[in-house]
Amino acid sequence: MTEPFVRPMFYMPFASGGVHPHCDMAREHTKVWARTMGLFDPEYEELSDGAWSEARCIAADIPKFAAMTTPDVAPAELELGADWHTATWFFDDVFLPGCLKSGDRADTRARLDRLLAFMPVRPQMPPLLPNNALERCLTDLWARSAWRMSEDWRRRITGAWRTYFAGSLWEVDNLQRERHPDYIDYFQMRRDFGAAGIAAALLEMACGTEIRQDVYDSQPFQALFQAYRDLADLNNDVVSYAKDEASGETANNAVNALQRQLGCSLQQAADLTNDLMTSRVHTLQTAADEDLPALLHERGTSRHEQQQIARYIRALQTWLAGSYDWHETTARYGAPAAGLHLPTGLGTSAARCLQNLHLSGARR
Structure with a gap:
């Protein structure tokens, strides 16, 4: 491919x-x-x-x-x-x-x-x-x-599936009608027909850490959560573009939506999508490191619960890093990316750190 x-x-x-x-x-x-x-x-x-x-x-x-x-x-x-x-x-x-x-x-x-x-x-x-x-x-x-799991968790994951199903209907409509949504419409709906919301609920179960509903509904947590979803979905759009193109499904891809909106080249659209992803990383970091801890402190949340929430956020961050790595290696999306290939495995984290320091300085 x-x-x-x-x-x-x-x-x-x-x-x-x-x-x-x-x-x-x-x-x-x-x-x-x-x-x-x-x-x-x-x-x-x-x-x-x-x-x-x-x-x-x-x-x-x-x-x-x-x-x-x-x-x-x-x-x-x-x-x-x-x-x-x-x-x-x-x-x-x-x-x-x-x-x-x-x-x-x-x-x-x-x-x-x-x-x-x-x-x-x-x-x-x-x-x-x-x-x-x-x-x-x-x-x-x-x-x-x-x-x-609790009833709140069951409502969350069934809600995530309901949203995913509704988003999938929208996705099917685009393909059937040969409709190309503008970028704002696409970006709002991309969260729906991506399954990251389902994965986040499953992660609560896997970690044994349920997020209390009032915390889940708070602005800082939602800012973090939506940034996580955007990163998962936009990374998938960039990596899967060749697969989507081969199957005639680029109408439901952020790179295509941005290219059509701005009238730019496909390469420019891919690079701009990456810039947006970098911005969403910073949003997630700020919410996780500053905004959510401040809210929990203000509410008098117990130390134990704060630690559990922090553990879950670290798991979300690990999930994103692992998802990025898997997308680079899976046969589902064809050959790995061209350009710089960082080593993987034990003892190679320094290479990733050097890459991220470069990118952080360039894009902040």
Whole structure:
């Protein structure tokens, strides 16, 4: 897959935790789990026009994504996270092409509403019986996840899925109508059809640290959270541009939206997207290091809770660094970026630090 522009060097000051030592076992677990759920049934490869298959899923190495974004969690949490991410990617690769083929918006909405019913905030009796692979996945994942978490958390993650589904409908509409949104419209909706909000809720569970609802709703936390979502989504847009171009889906890519808005070259749009990402890193840092601690102190939050919140924020930052690294290595988006290739592995963090010092000085 040929890169249509020289991929910019991303500013990422947060330390990656490397790869979870349980990664190989998570790969085997998730492969067996996906087969058991029926995710690799031949009908789904046909429905996705070849975008989804067992071979492609294994090549993408979704368990490694989980292992790089949550390198310190318990092995069982890693396996659970890898399963959740695999189901999410299945939705993205199989559901959207299916919608484009059917063209029946009412049926699409009904199917989405039914999927949400497999993630009830409160137990429902009798339980809904699954009819397809994705419904089987959600039945299993919800049973393994939801009932050890609070009702507030369950509302948050179901809300994140509802937002993701609504954003996906908007994404499908763009493709069906050949509509190219302006950049502001795109940027507002990109958070919705990205799955970073789901991943953030899953991270609370994996870390064993729930964010209290009043803290979650506060302005500093939301500033941090939205910056995290933007970084995850915009990084994906830059790295996946060649894949989106090959599949005719650049209408739903920030680089394309910015190029059309400004009338600039594709390279300039990619570089400007990277500048925006750098700015969002600084927003996240300020909220995490200054604004949120000041609010917690003002509210008299206990020392223990402050430490738990700080632990979760560090996990979000590690998640971002791991996501950036995974995007550079996965077969899902083709060849690694051209240009500077930093060494990876034990003892190479200094190289990343030097790169980030250069970028920080250049872009601040």
